[in-house]
Amino acid sequence: MSAPDKAKAFARKKVTAAQRIITLENKFARERKARMEAEMLAERGLRDLFLQRTNVELLNRIADAANESNDPDALLAFAIREICQANGWPVANVLLRAGTANDPRLEACGISFAQSPDQAFGFMELSRRLIAWPCVTSPGKLLINPVPYWSHDIQDMRGFSRAREAASLNLRSSIAVPVMIGHELVAALEFFLFETNQPKPETLQLLSQIGTQIGRVFKRKRNHQQLMQTALSDGLTGLPNRTAFTNRLNEIYAYRRERGEPGPSLVFIDLDGFKLVNDTLGHQAGDMLLLELTNRLTRLIEEFRVAESAMLEVPDEIVLARMGGDEFTILVDGPDRVALANEIAEAIHKCLLPTYILDNNEITAAASIGVAHDDGHYSAPEELLRDADVAMYEAKSKGHSRTIIFDQNMRTTALERLKMEADLRQAIEGNEFFLQYQPIIALPSKNLVGFEALVRWRRASGEIIQPNSFIPVAEQSGLITVIGHWVLREACRAAGRVRKHMPSDSLPLYVSVNVAASQFLQPNFLDQVRAILMETCVDPRWVSIEATESAAIMSPAKTAFALNQLREWGMRVCLDDFGTGYSSLSHLSTMPVDAIKIDQSFIRHQTKKNADWNIVAAVMQLAKAMHLNVIAEGIESAYQSTYLAKLGCGFGQGYHFFRPMDEADAMALILQKASAQQKKSGHFT
Numbered sequence: 284m285s286a287p288d289k290a291k292a293f294a295r296k297k298v299t300a301a302q303r304i305i306t307l308e309n310k311f312a313r314e315r316k317a318r319m320e321a322e323m324l325a326e327r328g329l330r331d332l333f334l335q336r337t338n339v340e341l342l343n344r345i346a347d348a349a350n351e352s353n354d355p356d357a358l359l360a361f362a363i364r365e366i367c368q369a370n371g372w373p374v375a376n377v378l379l380r381a382g383t384a385n386d387p388r389l390e391a392c393g394i395s396f397a398q399s400p401d402q403a404f405g406f407m408e409l410s411r412r413l414i415a416w417p418c419v420t421s422p423g424k425l426l427i428n429p430v431p432y433w434s435h436d437i438q439d440m441r442g443f444s445r446a447r448e449a450a451s452l453n454l455r456s457s458i459a460v461p462v463m464i465g466h467e468l469v470a471a472l473e474f475f476l477f478e479t480n481q482p483k484p485e486t487l488q489l490l491s492q493i494g495t496q497i498g499r500v501f502k503r504k505r506n507h508q509q510l511m512q513t514a515l516s517d518g519l520t521g522l523p524n525r526t527a528f529t530n531r532l533n534e535i536y537a538y539r540r541e542r543g544e545p546g547p548s549l550v551f552i553d554l555d556g557f558k559l560v561n562d563t564l565g566h567q568a569g570d571m572l573l574l575e576l577t578n579r580l581t582r583l584i585e586e587f588r589v590a591e592s593a594m595l596e597v598p599d600e601i602v603l604a605r606m607g608g609d610e611f612t613i614l615v616d617g618p619d620r621v622a623l624a625n626e627i628a629e630a631i632h633k634c635l636l637p638t639y640i641l642d643n644n645e646i647t648a649a650a651s652i653g654v655a656h657d658d659g660h661y662s663a664p665e666e667l668l669r670d671a672d673v674a675m676y677e678a679k680s681k682g683h684s685r686t687i688i689f690d691q692n693m694r695t696t697a698l699e700r701l702k703m704e705a706d707l708r709q710a711i712e713g714n715e716f717f718l719q720y721q722p723i724i725a726l727p728s729k730n731l732v733g734f735e736a737l738v739r740w741r742r743a744s745g746e747i748i749q750p751n752s753f754i755p756v757a758e759q760s761g762l763i764t765v766i767g768h769w770v771l772r773e774a775c776r777a778a779g780r781v782r783k784h785m786p787s788d789s790l791p792l793y794v795s796v797n798v799a800a801s802q803f804l805q806p807n808f809l810d811q812v813r814a815i816l817m818e819t820c821v822d823p824r825w826v827s828i829e830a831t832e833s834a835a836i837m838s839p840a841k842t843a844f845a846l847n848q849l850r851e852w853g854m855r856v857c858l859d860d861f862g863t864g865y866s867s868l869s870h871l872s873t874m875p876v877d878a879i880k881i882d883q884s885f886i887r888h889q890t891k892k893n894a895d896w897n898i899v900a901a902v903m904q905l906a907k908a909m910h911l912n913v914i915a916e917g918i919e920s921a922y923q924s925t926y927l928a929k930l931g932c933g934f935g936q937g938y939h940f941f942r943p944m945d946e947a948d949a950m951a952l953i954l955q956k957a958s959a960q961q962k963k964s965g966h967f968t
């Protein structure tokens with residue numbers, strides 16, 4: 284090869300080598316790039332794998348904690364710390380859903396986290412006081428659409444109130460996460476980040492899942508609260524029940540005791556004759572009455588609360604509860620409690636007064652109220668409750684619509700009453716009752732017309748107990764129905780015995796039997812009467828029934844029906860203790876009776892020197908207008924007898940004529956009167 288050719292060939296080779304070098308270099312570069320890309324890919328994959336694992340672990344930790352927790356607050360605190368630490372996020376804050384459906388809010392609840400609490404103090408302080416309404420920025424945005432939000436450039440974000448403090452910490456973005464129960468937002472988590480990069484969708488998805496996990500604990504707590512609510516409130520009225528009431532009483536007691544202060548005051552309310560409403564009008568009507576009563580009491584208590592808060596900086600606490608049945612309690616705690624409890628008790632009587640319409644029946648309700656104040660001598664709250672109850676019983680035994688404030692002597696009375704109730708049961712078993720008969724006299728002829736049968740109790744010891752001492756206990760305990768049945772049967776038997784010994788039809792006498800309201804309104808009362816009449820073969824015209832107004836007050840329609848039935852059978856019916864009830868006149872027009880008995884309190888105290896017959900005169904006029912006979916009770920003097928006769932009163936009974944007597948004496952009296960009357964009319968010669 285020639286030199287030039289060689290040179291050319293050499294030059295070509297050189298070019299090729301250079302080219303190859305370039306090619307190789309390119310190849311290397313490509314390979315390096317590919318390797319680097321592969322390495323980067325591998326690294327990123329590893330990192331993702333790592334992150335994925337961290338996230339899974341984070342979710343597991345929070346889910347585990349959620350499984351074991353009943354306390355959303357503790358779980359929230361745990362969750363935000365774990366999330367911040369797992370992601371390297373510096374600050375987090377928690378808000379709870381507040382407000383109403385129409386005015387929803389998110390309110391910071393004081394649960395927050397900061398990697399450097401000292402540095403983040405200012406920002407945290409603002410965050411812990413934050414209230415957010417629905418708006419376009421987080422966290423208020425969650426109220427509009429509860430999904431996780433990422434917000435960037437928060438330092439320049441419009442409407443972000445903590446921008447300046449965020450800038451001082453170099454916080455650049457935030458993530459808001461909803462905590463949900465189903466579709467309901469219950470809380471919001473806020474995280475603040477240094478990064479400006481948009482978080483991966485997986486991160487937001489993970490946070491959303493954490494929100495759901497925390498929501499489970501909120502749900503659990505809510506269920507628990509609902510259960511507690513059901514356990515602590517009265518099913519019918521929605522008022523706090525006995526458990527809730529005693530819980531609160533115990534709390535107040537513990538608080539007062541710690542400070543060496545006396546405990547609260549207690550008002551114990553029991554409806555008068557509620558059992559009658561239930562028995563006669565049915566349980567539904569009873570429930571309606573309790574609901575109406577609850578409304579009235581609630582309104583009344585609210586008025587007192589408003590008045591209290593207008594007067595006092597720290598108003599007394601007033602808690603109304605239903606203890607069960609027809610028993611309600613009011614707890615009053617605070618400096619003004621004694622006066623306030625007494626005032627409330629008085630106001631209750633007035634607030635119960637307007638009539639109630641139940642199933643077209645107009646009824647009146649009244650209550651017996653006991654009040655007990657702690658003056659520091661009670662060692663346990665149950666003692667206060669017990670004494671208010673004792674005072675209530677005392678009020679009940681004194682009659683309708685009363686308030687009694689507890690004093691220590693009542694405890695003895697209450698124990699005696701309990702003992703008497705037990706003794707009464709034994710007395711029924713042991714047949715310890717007997718009847719006396721008080722003659723009823725025609726005025727002014729002084730002829731004997733009948734007898735009132737009056738029950739007495741002879742204890743095994745021989746002691747005689749008068750009805751005023753045991754009838755109220757018998758009424759309260761329900762034993763009156765058994766005793767009353769015995770009285771009616773015994774009186775009818777006695778009437779039969781008298782008839783056997785008497786000259787036939789020489790004296791048209793009747794026996795008058797007292798029937799308590801609860802006995803009268805028993806569903807089988809009429810059946811009982813008919814059975815007794817048939818058993819004793821007594822002519823119904825020889826028997827009179829003395830009913831009191833309380834029957835008519837509780838159930839006018841039922842009372843009228845029963846009275847009519849008795850009269851149809853030929854019995855006499857009379858309204859006893861007239862003038863002592865609180866609505867005598869209004870009920871008189873609806874009670875089909877033959878006679879009224881003017882209560883002895885209007886007669887007994889009248890003396891020639893000091894007389895006031897106005898009421899009796901008015902009753903006489905009324906009776907005349909209604910064609911009713913009048914019997915005056917408690918005639919103790921000739922003056923009273925004469926004056927009553929002058930006023931037109933047809934009949935009377937009282938110590939002036941005769942005291943109640945045994946059957947044998949009554950028999951003797953009948954025979955004596957019969958013979959005297961026969962002599963007078965010339966039958967005996």
Ligand code: C2E
Nearest residue numbers: 737738749750751754770797798799917918919936937938
């Ligand atoms: P009541 O039905 O008004 O009976 C009249 C009461 O007045 C009787 O009292 C009688 O002894 C008394 N009394 C009669 N005349 C005079 C008088 O001139 N002066 C005075 N100070 N008192 C006189 P008693 O027997 O103690 O009965 C009291 C109440 O007990 C009766 O009042 C009645 O409400 C009740 N009661 C008596 N027996 C029965 C009964 O069998 N069933 C029922 N449910 N209640 C009865």
Ligand code: MG
Nearest residue numbers: 735797829859
């Ligand atoms: Mg009577």
Ligand code: MG
Nearest residue numbers: 859860882916
């Ligand atoms: Mg009477």
